[in-house]
Amino acid sequence: MDKELVVVIDFGGQYNQLVARRVRECNVYCEIYSYKTELEKIKAMNPKGIILTGGPNSCYEEGAATCSPELFGLGIPVLGLCYGAQLMSFVLGGKVARAEVREYGKIEVDVDNSSALFTDVAPHTICWMSHNDYIAVMAPGFRVVAKTDNCPVAAAECVEKGLYAIQFHPEVLHTVEGSKILYNFVRGICGCGGDWRMDSFVEENVAAIREKVGNGKVLCALSGGVDSSVAAVMLSKAVGEQLTCVFVDHGLLRKNEGDEVEAVFGPQGNYQLNFIRVNAQQRFYDKLAGVTEPEQKRKIIGEEFIRVFEEEAKKIGAVDFLVQGTIYPDVVESGLGGESAVIKSHHNVGGLPDYVDFKEIIEPLRNLFKDEVRKVGLELGIPEHLVFRQPFPGPGLGIRIIGEVTAEKVRIVQDADAIYREEIAKAGLDRGINQYFAALTNMRSVGVMGDERTYDYAVALRAVNTVDFMTAEAAELPWDVLKKVTSRIINEVGHVNRVVYDCTSKPPGTIEFE
Ligand code: XMP
Numbered sequence: 001m002d003k004e005l006v007v008v009i010d011f012g013g014q015y016n017q018l019v020a021r022r023v024r025e026c027n028v029y030c031e032i033y034s035y036k037t038e039l040e041k042i043k044a045m046n047p048k049g050i051i052l053t054g055g056p057n058s059c060y061e062e063g064a065a066t067c068s069p070e071l072f073g074l075g076i077p078v079l080g081l082c083y084g085a086q087l088m089s090f091v092l093g094g095k096v097a098r099a100e101v102r103e104y105g106k107i108e109v110d111v112d113n114s115s116a117l118f119t120d121v122a123p124h125t126i127c128w129m130s131h132n133d134y135i136a137v138m139a140p141g142f143r144v145v146a147k148t149d150n151c152p153v154a155a156a157e158c159v160e161k162g163l164y165a166i167q168f169h170p171e172v173l174h175t176v177e178g179s180k181i182l183y184n185f186v187r188g189i190c191g192c193g194g195d196w197r198m199d200s201f202v203e204e205n206v207a208a209i210r211e212k213v214g215n216g217k218v219l220c221a222l223s224g225g226v227d228s229s230v231a232a233v234m235l236s237k238a239v240g241e242q243l244t245c246v247f248v249d250h251g252l253l254r255k256n257e258g259d260e261v262e263a264v265f266g267p268q269g270n271y272q273l274n275f276i277r278v279n280a281q282q283r284f285y286d287k288l289a290g291v292t293e294p295e296q297k298r299k300i301i302g303e304e305f306i307r308v309f310e311e312e313a314k315k316i317g318a319v320d321f322l323v324q325g326t327i328y329p330d331v332v333e334s335g336l337g338g339e340s341a342v343i344k345s346h347h348n349v350g351g352l353p354d355y356v357d358f359k360e361i362i363e364p365l366r367n368l369f370k371d372e373v374r375k376v377g378l379e380l381g382i383p384e385h386l387v388f389r390q391p392f393p394g395p396g397l398g399i400r401i402i403g404e405v406t407a408e409k410v411r412i413v414q415d416a417d418a419i420y421r422e423e424i425a426k427a428g429l430d431r432g433i434n435q436y437f438a439a440l441t442n443m444r445s446v447g448v449m450g451d452e453r454t455y456d457y458a459v460a461l462r463a464v465n466t467v468d469f470m471t472a473e474a475a476e477l478p479w480d481v482l483k484k485v486t487s488r489i490i491n492e493v494g495h496v497n498r499v500v501y502d503c504t505s506k507p508p509g510t511i512e513f514e
Pocket of ligand 1: 506514
């Protein structure tokens with residue numbers, strides 16, 4: 001295959017998938033490999049360029065992630081980022097040391113526009129730095145092409161050998177001209193033509209899934225959310241009748257959602273998914289009774305989910321593969337994406353039981369960000385109103401009810417959320433806000449209704465804007481919309497006497513409450 005490929009070599013940094021994503025944005029195909037991958041294997045792929053990512057180590061310490069010096073003599077352009085830049089310098093005879101001043105955050109950098117890396121980049125530009133070590137002396141044969149007040153080698157190049165090193169992170173949005181710098185590398189220096197598109201992703205993945213599955217049977221966990229719907233339709237395209245989609249109504253869905261999902265994906269809908277709906281509401285409520293700790297709730301919901309699947313799988317005979325709509329942010333935040341800490345164990349990633357009745361898990365969206373999943377959805381011909389649906393977490397309302405989950409609390413939060421969504425849509429704000437929902441706090445407080453004292457729950461409204469769901473800002477909703485929603489919830493939903501709006505960004509908050 002003569003497809004143009006850029007290889008990203010992973011040294012365990014936080015932003016590795018972002019690097020891959022920025023390369024894809026340049027319409028160039030890329031794949032990520034561990035730094036432990038043999039050089040021969042990388043050579044055999046015949047990449048047009050290689051990018052070395054950041055990482056948590058100090059390259060001069062024993063046992064630190066490293067690479068062979070030969071990597072830099074293949075005649076293939078190599079770009080080192082942060083740790084990758086330090087490693088390039090270190091391996092080729094430069095000096096890397098602990099910096100006197102640790103740089104973290106947005107820093108002004110002076111770039112030399114005569115470098116092909118910085119074509120059309122402003123001479124003074126803001127970049128995102130995050131490093132303890134720095135390149136004290138660049139390896140022989142290199143020329144310094146960017147610096148900051150505290151970093152004498154913010155970028156360097158050895159044009160004859162096609163080697164480029166950047167201490168900052170062009171892949172992070174805070175680096176104002178980062179995308180341009182990566183574009184300059186992959187399209188300019190590596191000479192990639194930029195003919196890769198998302199439809200190629202769909203075609204390649206459909207073909208790869210078909211080959212992997214062979215004659216096997218596939219079971220898909222369909223929740224009706226964007227991710228699992230896209231995964232299910234992709235699988236259906238790949239293996240048709242061999243796919244069975246099981247939709248578990250765990251009683252923690254939004255108001256009327258079970259019926260809506262069935263209407264679209266069930267036998268009356270437009271897809272061939274062998275759709276099975278399991279009404280397991282009471283089973284989940286029983287398991288959750290008396291449980292208040294968020295991680296425990298997530299675990300219970302996740303495990304029960306898998307149990308239900310196992311039971312369905314047994315009913316339909318041997319099943320070889322289980323499909324999940326895991327996307328990249330789920331992977332990272334569940335601590336499976338390298339060195340990052342576990343924030344929440346997203347149930348569709350972490351909660352696999354010890355005993356699994358499936359040969360293998362297929363996660364076709366594992367490397368994609370949410371907006372990329374939507375693009376794939378459109379490529380697959382899924383209607384826009386489904387593709388642009390806001391995300392809904394696997395554990396559903398279970399993590400939007402703080403504390404113990406009961407059927408009564410589910411009813412309250414469903415009704416409040418339905419009103420909130422209805423008013424947001426009426427105000428024409430639904431496509432402008434990335435995620436919004438009502439949650440039920442565990443707080444009860446005193447109010448007055450008519451002439452009576454009340455002692456009831458507080459509903460919290462949340463609305464956030466975000467690009468990748470890894471960071472988010474609270475949306476500034478118009479006051480009249482908030483007033484209307486508040487008044488309707490208090491008048492129409494029993495046992496609620498207070499409505500509050502959550503102004504917290506992520507970080508320090510998370511989007512969901514648990
Ligand atoms: P947080 O609350 O972690 O949410 O800031 C980030 C995004 O992930 C969604 N989310 C989940 N999705 N299973 C999922 O499928 C989960 O367990 C889960 N927890 C959070 C959340 O709705 C938001 O879009």
